[in-house]
Amino acid sequence: MNKQGLFSSIGNWGTFKRALLLVTLAIFFSSSFLYFTGPGSKIRMFLAETVITTQHRDWAWIFVGSEKRDEMVAAMQRMSDDNAEEKQDLGAVTRRKHEGKLAEVVDIKGDTWVGKKMYVYDPHAIRVVVPHKQGEGERITSMVERTGAIGGVNGGGFSDPEGLGNGFAAIGAIMSGGKLLFTDTGDDVGQHIVGFTKDGTLIIGKYSVNELRKLGVTEAVSFYPRVIANGNPLITKGDGGWGRAPRTAVGQRADGTVIFIVIDGRQAHSVGATLREVQDLLLEEGCINAGFLDGGASSEMVFNNELLTSPSSRYGERRLPTGFLVFENPESIKVDGVWDGLTNIDPGGSYDHPDYIKEQQDKAKKNQNSNNNNNKQNSPTKKPEGSPPSGNNKNSSTESSNQESSTKPTTKSEQSPATESKEQNETQHAPANNNNNEVVPSQTP
Numbered sequence: 001m002n003k004q005g006l007f008s009s010i011g012n013w014g015t016f017k018r019a020l021l022l023v024t025l026a027i028f029f030s031s032s033f034l035y036f037t038g039p040g041s042k043i044r045m046f047l048a049e050t051v052i053t054t055q056h057r058d059w060a061w062i063f064v065g066s067e068k069r070d071e072m073v074a075a076m077q078r079m080s081d082d083n084a085e086e087k088q089d090l091g092a093v094t095r096r097k098h099e100g101k102l103a104e105v106v107d108i109k110g111d112t113w114v115g116k117k118m119y120v121y122d123p124h125a126i127r128v129v130v131p132h133k134q135g136e137g138e139r140i141t142s143m144v145e146r147t148g149a150i151g152g153v154n155g156g157g158f159s160d161p162e163g164l165g166n167g168f169a170a171i172g173a174i175m176s177g178g179k180l181l182f183t184d185t186g187d188d189v190g191q192h193i194v195g196f197t198k199d200g201t202l203i204i205g206k207y208s209v210n211e212l213r214k215l216g217v218t219e220a221v222s223f224y225p226r227v228i229a230n231g232n233p234l235i236t237k238g239d240g241g242w243g244r245a246p247r248t249a250v251g252q253r254a255d256g257t258v259i260f261i262v263i264d265g266r267q268a269h270s271v272g273a274t275l276r277e278v279q280d281l282l283l284e285e286g287c288i289n290a291g292f293l294d295g296g297a298s299s300e301m302v303f304n305n306e307l308l309t310s311p312s313s314r315y316g317e318r319r320l321p322t323g324f325l326v327f328e329n330p331e332s333i334k335v336d337g338v339w340d341g342l343t344n345i346d347p348g349g350s351y352d353h354p355d356y357i358k359e360q361q362d363k364a365k366k367n368q369n370s371n372n373n374n375n376k377q378n379s380p381t382k383k384p385e386g387s388p389p390s391g392n393n394k395n396s397s398t399e400s401s402n403q404e405s406s407t408k409p410t411t412k413s414e415q416s417p418a419t420e421s422k423e424q425n426e427t428q429h430a431p432a433n434n435n436n437n438e439v440v441p442s443q444t445p
Helices: 004-013 015-036 038-052 058-065 066-084 139-146 209-212 276-286 352-378 394-406
Strands: 103-109 114-120 126-131 151-154 171-178 180-181 189-197 201-206 217-221 228-230 247-253 257-261 287-293 301-303 322-326
Touching: 015 038, 015 247, 038 058, 038 352, 058 066, 066 228, 103 180, 103 301, 103 352, 114 301, 126 171, 139 151, 139 301, 151 247, 151 257, 171 189, 189 209, 189 287, 201 209, 201 217, 201 228, 201 247, 201 287, 209 217, 228 276, 257 276, 276 287, 322 352
Parallel strands: none
Antiparallel strands: 103 114, 114 257, 126 322, 151 301, 151 322, 171 180, 171 217, 189 201, 189 217, 228 287, 247 257, 247 287
């Protein structure tokens, strides 16, 4: 068949066959580009990096294979550990006396993202706040409203099964007001820390609980990576290797001013930022130390009781174990040890996530209603019983009339059978925190 005959034959195809051909060609050419060209390979690596930083890191094999994926995960961990090694010059921050407004928020944007930047002019105003009851985390908006804070951002990481964790199974160490509220390792084991000393100095790096106490650290959570150390950027090549995602980060200038950054991601209005982009943004602000807090679906900023950013979770704000909140009178804030006395912490999951459960119930109800409607439409129409015979039968009509007038009808009370709906949520107890010190950004699909 010549070329003209081929095109003529395709022109006679139906819509479905032509659409199928187009899809097949698109898959062929895009796959050839991704797997057999240099630019395509870079795109695959970038996509794999982005997936690895979510709760679905296993799926990164689709782009680079399982062996390469595991190498990339190990490289990310090594980078974070290497960046955490350099000890800070705690004397580099010279705080000035705070006057005027305590904090303010401004808009920020890049080529592929939008976000918010919060300036806190007195670092002593910042406290770590945790949930007020055992068994589940708390949304930042709730923390701010409950404590009377000016504003705040999400804090450290937590175990997050299926991306539907309850936000209570924290990872690493948590300190507030100088008190250790939680740790999942021994006091001599180094952990990735983001915190503040009693003098208001931001401290970022790998420290044990005993080291934090010696340094006078009063507020702390666990997350990484560190990206600015003693005035020097730690990402000097590439974009940081974590792809694009929602981000939460914190940095401090030499005058003590603290800058929180939250960037929306995984949404049409904002794809997300790379580690390098956030690092460079904080460098431009004059930060001499900076690092990341939990990101992904956990990223959010609240100010004046208003959620300013757009969390990427389909359920909105997530329940979280910690937040960095800003107070007019921080010394008056009491943070209770909500993990005290617990030996087994359930991280939750789909089986006890209230929004997920409601979503599944609504779907089941919708499907049931749809099935009922289909059954009604498909049921044959029956002729009502007792209908008079066709034709004009006067004798029959008269006989029926006489019978009805001489016989009083008997009324039988009938009740419709009650319909019981028994919905059971199968409870499966997820394993307790496995004391794994690797912190993975807590993400929701």
